[in-house]
Structures are given as structure tokens and as C-alpha cells.
Amino acid sequence: xxxxxxxxxxxxxxxxDAYAEDRTPENRETYKEAKRxxxxxxxxxxxxxxxxxxxxxxxxxxxxENGE
Amino acid sequence: xxVTASGLFLPTWIDILDVTQLxxxxxAETHRIALFDNTITPNFSTDTAYGVIPYNAGEVTGTxxxxxxxxxxxxxxxxxPAGTLMFDAADVSVASATFTGARAGLIYAxxxxxxxxxLLVNFGSDYSPNNGTFTIQWAAAGVFALDLTP
Numbered sequence: 001x002x003x004x005x006x007x008x009x010x011x012x013x014x015x016x017d018a019y020a021e022d023r024t025p026e027n028r029e030t031y032k033e034a035k036r037x038x039x040x041x042x043x044x045x046x047x048x049x050x051x052x053x054x055x056x057x058x059x060x061x062x063x064x065e066n067g068e
Numbered sequence: 069x070x071v072t073a074s075g076l077f078l079p080t081w082i083d084i085l086d087v088t089q090l091x092x093x094x095x096a097e098t099h100r101i102a103l104f105d106n107t108i109t110p111n112f113s114t115d116t117a118y119g120v121i122p123y124n125a126g127e128v129t130g131t132x133x134x135x136x137x138x139x140x141x142x143x144x145x146x147x148x149p150a151g152t153l154m155f156d157a158a159d160v161s162v163a164s165a166t167f168t169g170a171r172a173g174l175i176y177a178x179x180x181x182x183x184x185x186x187l188l189v190n191f192g193s194d195y196s197p198n199n200g201t202f203t204i205q206w207a208a209a210g211v212f213a214l215d216l217t218p
Contacts, residue, residue, distance in 0.1 A: 009142055012142075012144070013142075016095055035095065035144055035146060036146060038142075038144065039144040039146040039148060039154075039156060040146075040148065042142075042144075042156065043148055043154075043156070043208050043210075046206075046207070046208035047208040049208075050207070050208055056203075056205065057205055
């Protein structure tokens with residue numbers, strides 16, 4: 001079943017809260033996996049937007065590097 | 069006096085990593101971004117916290133942008149791409165905002181008593197929304213990224 005970015009975000013937050021409350025190895029693994037899934041999906045979405053000249057993110061891409 | 073660069077604050081990051089063991093959880097949704105004008109002069113080697121020189125003056129506030137700033141949400145610290153530590157967050161977007169002269173955003177650990185300064189983002193120019201939507205779009209590379217395997 002395809003998950004939306006919002007689904008992945010919710011899963012991440014739930015996993016974070018569960019691990020914060022009960023620091024079992026299982027909860028830790030779930031939290032790490034959920035965070036990875038959400039973070040990767042969000043990054044991919046933003047990368048696509050940066051390539052889209054019709055998207056605000058694509059019209060104005062300002063990459064600020066340390067020291068700039 | 070001016071903001072000329074973005075950067076991470078060494079005192080805080082050293083305190084995170086040394087015996088001080090400053091308890092900063094970058095995944096927590098408790099970090100805030102406060103706005104400052106171009107009268108401040110950041111020093112990434114000595115600056116320590118929100119509310120402490122130079123961040124005890126020059127703060128930009130206004131309608132729908134309070135003192136202390138707003139929370140960063142859906143924060144993540146992860147590896148992206150391989151070998152690089154990335155801190156990312158949801159874009160900041162505040163509607164019907166009115167304020168003047170925002171030149172930089174100070175991200176700090178609001179959950180800690182010390183309001184420890186994590187990093188400063190230089191916007192590059194002043195931003196003054198007038199009853200408009202103020203948005204900070206973080207790049208796909210995140211709020212900041214550290215290449216640990218250059």
C-alpha cells in the first residue's frame with residue numbers, strides 16, 4: 001500500500017513518541033526506520049520541487065552554505 | 069554590525085559532544101527559529117544562546133511572529149546523502165504576518181534552560197512582510213548538512 005508523505009510523517013512521530021516513552025531495542029529500530037522513510041520521502045519530494053520551474057521551490061533555489 | 073554568514077555555533081556543538089553532554093535532541097519539535105535584523109554581528113566561535121549577546125537585541129517581531137520565534141516541526145536528523153548528516157524540518161510558513169527587516173533566523177534549543185544557540189541562517193537580504201505569508205523553504209539538502217566523509 002502506497003503511503004503518503006503525511007502517513008510517513010505520522011508514523012515517524014508515533015515511533016518517536018513510543019521510543020521516547022519506552023526505550024526498548026524494538027522501539028528504537030522502529031523509530032529509526034520510520035524516520036529514515038519519512039526523511040527520505042521528504043527529501044525526494046523537495047528535490048522534485050526544486051526541478052520544477054512552476055513550483056515556488058524551483059523558482060527560487062537559494063542554497064546557503066556555511067560561511068555564505 | 070551585520071550578518072554576513074550562516075553557521076553553526078561551536079560552543080553549543082562542543083557542549084553536545086564533550087563531557088558537558090548538552091542534551092540536544094534534533095528530532096524533537098522543541099527548537100525555535102527567532103528572527104533578527106542586520107544590526108547583530110554573529111560570532112560562531114563565541115555566541116551561546118538566544119537572549120544572550122548579541123541575541124538580546126535586534127530581534128524582529130510583529131503580527132503573528134512573536135518574540136522567541138516559532139517552533140520548527142517534523143524535525144529530523146538523518147544520513148542524507150550517504151556520509152552526510154542532515155538536519156531537516158518542515159518549511160516555516162506564517163500567514164498574515166507583518167514585521168520589518170528580518171535578515172537572519174536563529175535556531176535554538178528552546179526546551180533547554182540555556183536556550184542554546186544551534187545555528188544561524190543568513191537570509192541574504194531583509195524581509196518585511198506586510199500582512200502576507202512569510203515562508204522559509206528549506207532546501208532539499210536540509211536546514212544544514214555536515215559531510216562527515218569528505
